[in-house]
Amino acid sequence: MENKRSSFTGKLGFVLAAAGSAVGLGNIWRFPYLAAKYGGGMFLLTYIVLAVTFGFTLMVAEISLGRKTQLSAISAFSKLDKRFSFLGYLASIVPVIILPYYSVIGGWVTKYLYVFASGGMQDAVKDDYFTNFISTPAEPVGWFLIFMALTAIIVLLGVEKGVEKVSKVMMPVLVVLTLFVAIYAMFMPGAMEGVKYYLTPDFSKFSATTVLAAMGQVFYSMSVMMAIMIAYGSFLDDSSNIARDGIIIAFSDLAVSLLSGIVMFTTMYGTGLQDMLATKSGPGLAFGVYPTAIVNLSKSGVFNAIFAFVFYFCLCTLAIDSAFSLVEGISTAFSDKFGTDKKKTTITLCVIAGVISLVYTTGAGLAVLDIVDNWCNSFTLILIGVLETIAIGWFFKTSKVVKEINRNSKKFKMPRVWFDIAVKFVAPVSLTVLFVWNIIDLFKNKGGIYGAADGYNLTSNILAGWLVFALCLVRGFVIPRFKGKNKQTETEETWED
Ligand code: PHE
Numbered sequence: 443m444e445n446k447r448s449s450f451t452g453k454l455g456f457v458l459a460a461a462g463s464a465v466g467l468g469n470i471w472r473f474p475y476l477a478a479k480y481g482g483g484m485f486l487l488t489y490i491v492l493a494v495t496f497g498f499t500l501m502v503a504e505i506s507l508g509r510k511t512q513l514s515a516i517s518a519f520s521k522l523d524k525r526f527s528f529l530g531y532l533a534s535i536v537p538v539i540i541l542p543y544y545s546v547i548g549g550w551v552t553k554y555l556y557v558f559a560s561g562g563m564q565d566a567v568k569d570d571y572f573t574n575f576i577s578t579p580a581e582p583v584g585w586f587l588i589f590m591a592l593t594a595i596i597v598l599l600g601v602e603k604g605v606e607k608v609s610k611v612m613m614p615v616l617v618v619l620t621l622f623v624a625i626y627a628m629f630m631p632g633a634m635e636g637v638k639y640y641l642t643p644d645f646s647k648f649s650a651t652t653v654l655a656a657m658g659q660v661f662y663s664m665s666v667m668m669a670i671m672i673a674y675g676s677f678l679d680d681s682s683n684i685a686r687d688g689i690i691i692a693f694s695d696l697a698v699s700l701l702s703g704i705v706m707f708t709t710m711y712g713t714g715l716q717d718m719l720a721t722k723s724g725p726g727l728a729f730g731v732y733p734t735a736i737v738n739l740s741k742s743g744v745f746n747a748i749f750a751f752v753f754y755f756c757l758c759t760l761a762i763d764s765a766f767s768l769v770e771g772i773s774t775a776f777s778d779k780f781g782t783d784k785k786k787t788t789i790t791l792c793v794i795a796g797v798i799s800l801v802y803t804t805g806a807g808l809a810v811l812d813i814v815d816n817w818c819n820s821f822t823l824i825l826i827g828v829l830e831t832i833a834i835g836w837f838f839k840t841s842k843v844v845k846e847i848n849r850n851s852k853k854f855k856m857p858r859v860w861f862d863i864a865v866k867f868v869a870p871v872s873l874t875v876l877f878v879w880n881i882i883d884l885f886k887n888k889g890g891i892y893g894a895a896d897g898y899n900l901t902s903n904i905l906a907g908w909l910v911f912a913l914c915l916v917r918g919f920v921i922p923r924f925k926g927k928n929k930q931t932e933t934e935e936t937w938e939d
Contacts, residue, residue, distance in 0.1 A: 457687050459767075460505070460674050461613055463665045464695040466764030467547050470620075470757060471728045472815075473663065473699040474706035476655050481647035482639045486703060488648070488656040493696050497660040499864050500827070502688035502856065503834055504666055506846040508675020509682065514774040515669035518676070519833070526833045533826050534775040536668035537768040539818050541791070542799035543811050544768060545593065548761040549586035550576070550729065555754040556585075563747045566733040582803045587796070589758075593765040594792045597773075598785065612763075616756035617698060623753070624704040627735045630712025639716075640707040651883065654876050657827075658819030663695055665764070667826040670771035676778075685851035709735040820880050827873045835866035 477485045511518040515534050520527030553575065557566050565571060576582055627633055661667045675684075709731045710716050736750045773787040802811050834843060840862050848855045 456674065456678055456682060457690050458613060459763075460665075460671065460687070461691045461694045462760060462763035463670055463674070463767030464663060464691055464764075465613065465616070465698050465760055467544065467551065467757070467761045468659070468663045468764070469695065469698040470702045470732070471547060473659060474703050474731070475728050476659055477640070477703045478706060478710075480652045480655055481644055482707065483641055483643035484645065484647040485652055485656060486640060486700070487643045488652050489659065489699070490696070492653075492656050492660045493664070493692065495864065496657070496869060497664045497666065498688060498692045499856070499861060500661075500831070500869070501664050501666050501671055501692060502684050502847045503843055503861075503865065504671035504830075505675035505678070505684050505688065506843055507834075507838075508672040509678040509680075509684065510846050512676050514673040514676050514771070514778045516775045516779045518672055523833065523837050526829075526837065529826070529829050529833055530669070530775065532829070533667060533672075534669040534772055536818060536822055536826070537670065537771045538791075538794075539814065539822075540662075540668070541765065541768045541772075542795045543802050543814060544761075545590050545765055545795060546582065546586050546799050546802040546807075546811070548589040548593070548758070548765055549582055549584075551754060551758050551761055552589045552592075553581070553585040554729070554733070555751070555758050558747060558750040558754055561747060563733065563737060563743075563750055567730070567737050572729045576808065577805070579803070582807075583800065586799055586803065589762070589765070590792055590796055590799075593762050593769065594788065596762055596766050597769045597788050597792075612756045612759045613694065615752070616760055617694065617701075619749070619753050619756060620698055620701040620705065622749075623732070623735050623739070624701045624708070626739050627705050627708035627712060630708060630738060632714070633708035633712035636707035636709075636711030636716065637704065639711070640703055650876065650879050654820055654824070654880055657873070657876060658823055661823040661827065662819050663699060664692065665767060667823045667830060668771060669775050670767050673771045673774040674767070676774070681850060683850040684847050685854050685856055688847075689854060705735050706731050709738075712738070821877070824873050824877045824880070828870055828877060831865050831869040831873065835862075835870065840865060 473489075477489075479485075507518050507522070508514065511521050513521055514530075516527065516530035519530035550572075554566060557563070628637060665671060678684075706728070713734055732753070733750065736746055736753065739746050739749060769788055769791055772791055773784055776782055776787050777784045801807060804810075834840065841858065844856055844858045844861045847861075
């Protein structure tokens, strides 16, 4: 069955949808806790440098692969060079792994939204509120199902009716609201200390771990290395300006993360909880910080409650946007390659994600989430980064990729020298070093970012981490060999002008 290719309405549509994928829970939940864990200013600096250089460059490269081939990851890579079809498979398994746990966290946000809507704002700032909530057996499952159902509806509505509309309104509102909370939080007594800690890099805290954590977060936050930007690029037509759109997407994503870091640090210092930054940096921390900041916004309880509701409403819709892109990335890749019906693929996917995510709602759920999230970002995305930059840098002509990126851009053009140096040399080498270093470190420090202070035992790591990693490798390297002929006729095609 033929699948009609989705497309964006107008130029803004793509930017909003791609920025909607990038900006999400990762900015509000993952970025601040990494910044807290890896020493504030030093992490911030490393993150900004990596986002502006690697993140941006690789993102526009992926979008241009999609636009050029009009195909999503699996088919795009095999079209450009058959030997790299495994890379498309490898990248498209990542959303399958992220989706279940992302949706569980999305369920947490939906629960907070409900609490604020029903006037329970004060409850949410109590100690242990979050911990009590996630340790009840049934509640998180219920909220997860609601979140997943909302995502499925938006996916079925399609890009134009669903995701574009949502992003158009919510994206600017969220940016403004986060700015508002950040500015207000700065006025809490003692908050400026927090800002100082956040903005001043302490170079003694610089380590390979910081770089690794920042790099993983850049990929995760910009939704690159996981088939998504390639799929979104494939919906674009020839007139789109990738270089310019890429800048807008990258900077909105960066802005929301930076502001959310400010909220984190000002609130922790302003409420005298700064010691917790060093000792505890789990999702509970990020989840507790925003309600605390909002409760302190003004003297009017009603204003605060309305603000909280609007803020969580935006957050929830942007989380749906990101979850949408995870589903869209996989289902487009699948239906492009195997000719499956996109609706059916989407529903199957949501059901599979639903079953997997039950793991995260068990007693060991948070630990499993920690290991899987860490593995996905520190191992899988970094490995894909190595392979993808080698493919683009050495096998698809960089001159053509750069030309595609710059095709309709007048003001900003990606400099060819920069692209060559970054994609051919710096990225593959540095990502390989990080990858190897991470494996060594895992045996020393036992992995995990927040769940347990001293990492996890080898069995847990093997079960949750290595197993997931093995799954990716099997998906990437082994399965394609047995697939034999597939629907798509793969002409060995190089990148034509
Ligand atoms: N970039 C999204 C965020 O930061 C998460 C995401 C990851 C979305 C991977 C799609 C793919 O929340």
